Amino acid sequence: MNPAGLSLEQAPPFSVPLRFFLTAPWFLALAAALMFWEGPLIFASRWLPATLALTHLLVLGFMAQVMLGALLQILPVAVGVTIPYPRLTAALIHLPLTLGTLTLAGALLFSLPSGFAHAVGLLGLGFGVALLAFHIALWRAPVASGTVIALRCALGALLVTVALGLLLAGGLSWGWSLPVVELTNLHAVWGLAGWTALLLAGVAYQVVPMFHMTPPYPTGLTRSFAPLMTGVLAAGSAFILLDWTVAALVAGLALAMGLIAFAAGTLYLFTQRRRKISDPTLGYWRMSMGSLLAGAALWLLTQWIPALATAPQVEWLLGILLIFGFAIAVINGMLYKIAPFLAWFHLQAQLLGRAKIPHIKQLLPDTPVRRQMRVSLAALLLLLAAAVYPALFTYPAALALGATGVWLGVNLWSVWRTYRRILREGLAIAPAIQ
Amino acid sequence: MTLNLPEIVVDGRGLEPPEPMERVLAALDVLQPGQRVRFLIHRQPYPLYDILRRYHYPYETIKGVDGGFEILISAP
Numbered sequence: 001m002n003p004a005g006l007s008l009e010q011a012p013p014f015s016v017p018l019r020f021f022l023t024a025p026w027f028l029a030l031a032a033a034l035m036f037w038e039g040p041l042i043f044a045s046r047w048l049p050a051t052l053a054l055t056h057l058l059v060l061g062f063m064a065q066v067m068l069g070a071l072l073q074i075l076p077v078a079v080g081v082t083i084p085y086p087r088l089t090a091a092l093i094h095l096p097l098t099l100g101t102l103t104l105a106g107a108l109l110f111s112l113p114s115g116f117a118h119a120v121g122l123l124g125l126g127f128g129v130a131l132l133a134f135h136i137a138l139w140r141a142p143v144a145s146g147t148v149i150a151l152r153c154a155l156g157a158l159l160v161t162v163a164l165g166l167l168l169a170g171g172l173s174w175g176w177s178l179p180v181v182e183l184t185n186l187h188a189v190w191g192l193a194g195w196t197a198l199l200l201a202g203v204a205y206q207v208v209p210m211f212h213m214t215p216p217y218p219t220g221l222t223r224s225f226a227p228l229m230t231g232v233l234a235a236g237s238a239f240i241l242l243d244w245t246v247a248a249l250v251a252g253l254a255l256a257m258g259l260i261a262f263a264a265g266t267l268y269l270f271t272q273r274r275r276k277i278s279d280p281t282l283g284y285w286r287m288s289m290g291s292l293l294a295g296a297a298l299w300l301l302t303q304w305i306p307a308l309a310t311a312p313q314v315e316w317l318l319g320i321l322l323i324f325g326f327a328i329a330v331i332n333g334m335l336y337k338i339a340p341f342l343a344w345f346h347l348q349a350q351l352l353g354r355a356k357i358p359h360i361k362q363l364l365p366d367t368p369v370r371r372q373m374r375v376s377l378a379a380l381l382l383l384l385a386a387a388v389y390p391a392l393f394t395y396p397a398a399l400a401l402g403a404t405g406v407w408l409g410v411n412l413w414s415v416w417r418t419y420r421r422i423l424r425e426g427l428a429i430a431p432a433i434q
Numbered sequence: 435m436t437l438n439l440p441e442i443v444v445d446g447r448g449l450e451p452p453e454p455m456e457r458v459l460a461a462l463d464v465l466q467p468g469q470r471v472r473f474l475i476h477r478q479p480y481p482l483y484d485i486l487r488r489y490h491y492p493y494e495t496i497k498g499v500d501g502g503f504e505i506l507i508s509a510p
Binding site for chain 2: 360
């Protein structure tokens with residue numbers, strides 16, 4: 001092996017993104033366990049300690065975990081920029097994020113001021129390292145493509161989300177007086193409509209045409225969508241803080257329409273696929289974009305019918321549609337593309353010409369993916385039902401959520417196991433890599 | 435004598451990953467000294483560059499007018 005050759009490589013070692021991917025699914029299982037423990041009462045309000053803990057197990061434990069891990073991979077491979085010291089950077093993000101998520105969930109659940117202080121330190125460290133590494137890399141990107149622009153906007157939105165989150169957690173730890181409702185709403189909107197939706201858009205510009213053989217997203221749209229959305233988010237936030245109700249409503253409508261346009265446009269691209277081969281991960285995309293459409297439409301409806309806006313069930317439905325239906329589903333689907341692809345790629349890189357590399361489908365067959373997707377869809381429907389009829393559906397929803405998380409974890413683990421086995425066997429045949 | 439070997443053209447445009455890379459790596463397996471692979475692809479194949487560098491294949495990337503790329507790969 002030539003160490004000088006290795007240092008030139010764009011792609012980070014497989015362990016860099018994989019440690020995030022193998023951790024994330026177990027947070028879905030943990031969230032399900034919390035639902036079991038709390039029972040139907042958890043659906044009484046979005047402000048209950050258990051509800052806030054549940055939300056953060058999902059958005060930090062699952063979503064941020066995979067999103068940050070995937071960025072460590074995507075930036076070098078799709079954008080062509082390197083992240084310095086990838087293993088160390090990954091560890092400095094992964095460990096504090098994982099421990100910080102558990103600490104924050106515990107602090108929220110048991111209302112522990114000292115827990116919030118520890119969570120602020122851990123999450124501040126993990127996100128701080130991530131933001132620094134990604135911002136430096138992205139501003140050095142050789143080409144400002146639609147993806148690069150969207151990723152820059154997404155990371156700007158992540159900065160706002162994290163800053164607001166740390167402020168809120170600091171307030172709970174040190175008793176600062178803050179406009180908690182407004183800041184929490186802004187924290188959630190920047191996290192979901194900014195960081196999550198814009199990161200997804202930037203990644204979608206690349207992976208939807210690449211993996212699903214669709215025409216590309218229109219270039220004008222890919223370059224303007226994320227900056228426009230970020231501008232609307234910033235203006236809307238200022239209007240909310242200034243208490244300019246009408247202007248804030250207009251910004252909200254623009255944001256919802258932007259998300260609807262992105263979801264509808266993506267669903268339209270899927271109807272234009274050049275090769276209509278069955279692909280189980282398409283189901284996740286449809287579930288995700290359908291949920292985004294439904295979530296944005298429901299929010300618009302609450303603006304027409306004010307009584308809806310204050311109903312706790314509606315806030316829950318919005319949260320379930322946007323967090324589980326939109327974000328978690330599409331992340332779950334993309335993991336099934338990314339993980340086997342990376343395993344296959346690293347096997348090629350290490351065993352080229354020395355051993356036969358199996359087809360990518362042998363690393364992860366379609367059947368378990370398809371079955372887990374059905375459980376995931378069932379979990380979405382049961383969670384929505386539980387928000388309206390908690391007494392009846394909380395336990396089935398928790399069961400489905402736990403099952404989908406564990407199953408995803410097992411499927412990803414099997415990719416890792418198969419990779420290790422093939423690598424071991426290949427290296428046994430030809431131990432030296434030039 | 436090997437200088438007159440024809441170029442191996444690999445067209446990976448519009449194929450689902452990892453098929454383009456599978457095809458180009460298969461072509462590298464049969465590449466003779468003095469011969470070249472011309473790889474047509476619709477996007478920058480950054481992961482392929484890693485493998486080419488690791489195994490010391492000299493390569494050159496030409497940007498096409500249609501937004502695609504041609505990668506000319508020689509034997510190490």
